[in-house]
Amino acid sequence: MPKKTNANIGFEKQLWDVACILWGHIPAAEYRKIIVGLIFLRYISSAFEKRYQELVNEGDGFEDDRDAYMMENVFFVPEEARWSTISAAAHSPEIGTVIDNAMRVIEKENSTLKNVLPKNYASPDLDKGVLGDVVDLFTNNIDMSDNESDEDLLGRTYEYCIAQFAEKEGKGGGEFYTPSSIVKTLVSILKPFDNCRVYDCCCGSGGMFVQSAKFIRAHSGNRGSISVYGQEAEPDTWKMAKMNMAIRGIDADFGPYHASTFTNDLHPTLKADFILANPPFNYHPWKQEELLDDVRWIYGIPPANNANFAWIQHMIHHLAPNGKIGLVLANGALSTQSSGEGDIRKRIIEDDLIEGIVAMPTQLFYSVTIPVTLWFISKNKNQKGKTLFIDARKMGHMVDRSHRDFSDDDIQMLAETFESFQKGTLEDVKGFCSVADIQTIAKQDYILTPGRYVGIEEQEDDGEPFDEKMTRLTSELSGLFAKSHELEDEIRRKLETIGYEI
Numbered sequence: 001m002p003k004k005t006n007a008n009i010g011f012e013k014q015l016w017d018v019a020c021i022l023w024g025h026i027p028a029a030e031y032r033k034i035i036v037g038l039i040f041l042r043y044i045s046s047a048f049e050k051r052y053q054e055l056v057n058e059g060d061g062f063e064d065d066r067d068a069y070m071m072e073n074v075f076f077v078p079e080e081a082r083w084s085t086i087s088a089a090a091h092s093p094e095i096g097t098v099i100d101n102a103m104r105v106i107e108k109e110n111s112t113l114k115n116v117l118p119k120n121y122a123s124p125d126l127d128k129g130v131l132g133d134v135v136d137l138f139t140n141n142i143d144m145s146d147n148e149s150d151e152d153l154l155g156r157t158y159e160y161c162i163a164q165f166a167e168k169e170g171k172g173g174g175e176f177y178t179p180s181s182i183v184k185t186l187v188s189i190l191k192p193f194d195n196c197r198v199y200d201c202c203c204g205s206g207g208m209f210v211q212s213a214k215f216i217r218a219h220s221g222n223r224g225s226i227s228v229y230g231q232e233a234e235p236d237t238w239k240m241a242k243m244n245m246a247i248r249g250i251d252a253d254f255g256p257y258h259a260s261t262f263t264n265d266l267h268p269t270l271k272a273d274f275i276l277a278n279p280p281f282n283y284h285p286w287k288q289e290e291l292l293d294d295v296r297w298i299y300g301i302p303p304a305n306n307a308n309f310a311w312i313q314h315m316i317h318h319l320a321p322n323g324k325i326g327l328v329l330a331n332g333a334l335s336t337q338s339s340g341e342g343d344i345r346k347r348i349i350e351d352d353l354i355e356g357i358v359a360m361p362t363q364l365f366y367s368v369t370i371p372v373t374l375w376f377i378s379k380n381k382n383q384k385g386k387t388l389f390i391d392a393r394k395m396g397h398m399v400d401r402s403h404r405d406f407s408d409d410d411i412q413m414l415a416e417t418f419e420s421f422q423k424g425t426l427e428d429v430k431g432f433c434s435v436a437d438i439q440t441i442a443k444q445d446y447i448l449t450p451g452r453y454v455g456i457e458e459q460e461d462d463g464e465p466f467d468e469k470m471t472r473l474t475s476e477l478s479g480l481f482a483k484s485h486e487l488e489d490e491i492r493r494k495l496e497t498i499g500y501e502i
Helices: 011-022 028-058 066-070 083-088 095-109 128-141 153-169 180-190 207-218 235-246 308-317 338-350 408-423 438-443 466-497
Strands: 197-200 227-230 272-277 319-330 354-359 372-378 386-391 433-437
Touching: 011 028, 011 128, 028 066, 028 083, 028 095, 028 128, 028 235, 083 095, 083 128, 095 128, 180 207, 180 272, 180 319, 180 372, 180 408, 197 207, 207 227, 207 235, 207 272, 272 308, 308 319, 308 338, 308 372, 338 438, 354 408, 386 408, 386 438, 408 433, 433 438
Parallel strands: 197 227, 197 272, 272 319, 354 386
Antiparallel strands: 319 372, 354 372, 386 433
């Protein structure tokens, strides 16, 4: 049998091989920290080694010059923190100390990472033989030399750990990051530009910023010109976001600590050009009772039992005069009328802020199956008084039995549909897209479910006249009913022969 290669094993499968080594030796919560830290070290070392070899080949003697790495947005890794040093010590009793020291050296090298990197590898509770086996697996089986900086590897790792351990332990993950296909769709439609301010009020591992920087770079811009602002309440995820930005050379302001966006807004005066977010679905409790007089609730006080419209109003509050929002919400926010949510949605619609709504297919997330919708909100819409509705629930492809993904062509199709709408050249397509004005939305009780506007996809004409088709189908249905009655009589007779009466 041919040996499997890294390419066909897949990144997630490689991570699970690591999990199998650690399984039973450490708690699930500690597993995440250990794996994320090692991925971080392996990633920065791979990028460093690639740049180091380029400089050696150039022959100008700049391979130890920190500036030669920084100019290419490559993290300079001191020798004692390089993966070669770590792998050489894999089966020594000091391997935990070697890794912890590597983390401290990197924090000293980059002040923004102070007290951020995990330093729990020397713990006596962590079996050093097991840790050495994990290091070997990273050395021999997980190749990051070909991974581009647009891949949110830390986010993928974190989400995969959450999903797999939740499944094994019979628990709900409770946390998840935004799949790259959703992030790419948001970014492709919003099109962030050079020298813009990008904000995510619940930034997770920072995947929104990774894709925004990639988009700007791909369109002849400088990814370093993007100004990134974020906030995250969960401490480990906040640290991971800091790590994610550092390895990509993105200067990000995530505040001095992790904090709740609602009760401790770390960017109170920020007015962002683009806001991209995937807030926790139907989040509660969110301390509504402490925020009843908050300036952010200009469209109404959101209910205490659901923060969906608190998130929306928080983002609108932080928009620049020409700013745009792309966010992910559970489908309930499209139509709910409870606790004043319908009134809040109505006021936002009447203020002409909703630019587009995209219904997404299920199974895009690892750890939740709830269907979601993309909302696009704009302070200065190209098409005044109009909203684009897209039903994308049939788009995408299954990558395995439980997960769906979008191709680049799918994402491009959605982005081009938006662009045509913004130019005023879009024609409605039954079952896919439709443009509605505020009056039409009002007739639908201000409900934003795309299916109400796009209608049903037109079926291909098979050439059979309608009257003839109805006669044929009615006849076939009558025949099926008759057959059903015959089967019922047969079953009744057989039951009677064994003493049962119906």
